[in-house]
Amino acid sequence: MPEVAELPPGPPPLPAWLPRLAAAVETAVPASLAALLWFAIHSLILREPWWSKFNVAAGPFFGDRVFYLGLGRATLAGAALLVVLYSLSGMLFGLVASSRSMARASALAAVWLACWHVFAQHFVWPRLHPAAPPYFPMMATVPSHLAAAILLARFPAVFRRVTAFGHDGARSAEAAEPHEDPATGDGPAVFEAGPENRRPAPPESADC
Structure with missing residues (x-):
């Protein structure tokens, strides 16, 4: 009976921490974008340029010039800094959040964003620029943090x-692994992936 060539083994299973990290990133980034969206809306409500808060957030890079610059590099730098800050906060939430109960995740998200709100008022906004706190009043930060908490509760x-996707990939890899021929026990002869994976080896040459 001709032998069947072996296929390489499938990929190793995902580490236990990787699905949680991936889920944390997937929930944190939309939450940060939702917060920034409300910042822009709040500026428009106050009849300010929608990028005003983003420019102020660029204070560590541009100093006092942020109050005179228009839409441009300062806007991009400030928005990027806010996305990083809110995304890091959301990722930390994902590392400690419940992965089973939506109710627990929602409660923890509300508490987490409340703590972040207080922390930002005392440490984040003043560090951006001494004149930055008035640009981030309660009407700007509370709705943005509420929107972020709702999205974080999706964790x-x-x-x-994400976990189901990883398990499906592992099962697919296991299905492609070779199995011993039950009739002969001579090693791998059949692949569960289908007959298209069977590659008969060349026949042995007869002894002269």
Whole structure:
């Protein structure tokens, strides 16, 4: 009976921490974008340029010039800094959030963003620029943090989806692994991936 060539083994299973980290990133980035969206809306409500808060957030890079610069590099730098800050906060939330209960995740998200709100008022906004806190009043930060908390509460559902995706990949890899021929026990002869994976080896030459 001709032998069947072996296929290389499938990829190793994902580390246990990787699905949680991936779910944390997937929930944190949209939450940060939602917060920035409300910052822009709040500026428009006050009849300010929508990028005013983003420019002020660029204070560590441009100093006092942020109050005179228009839409441009300062806007991009400030928005990027805010996205990084809110994304890091959301990722830390994902590392400690419940992966099973949506109710627990929602409660923790509310508490987490409340703590972030207080922390930002005392340490983040003043560090951006001494004149930055008035640009981030309660009407600007509370709705943005509420929107971020709602999106962070999606973590259990995202975590289950990411975990299921990893398990499906592992099962697919296992299905492609060779199995011994039950009739002969001569090693791998059949692949569960289908007959298209069977590659018969060349026949042995007869002895002269």
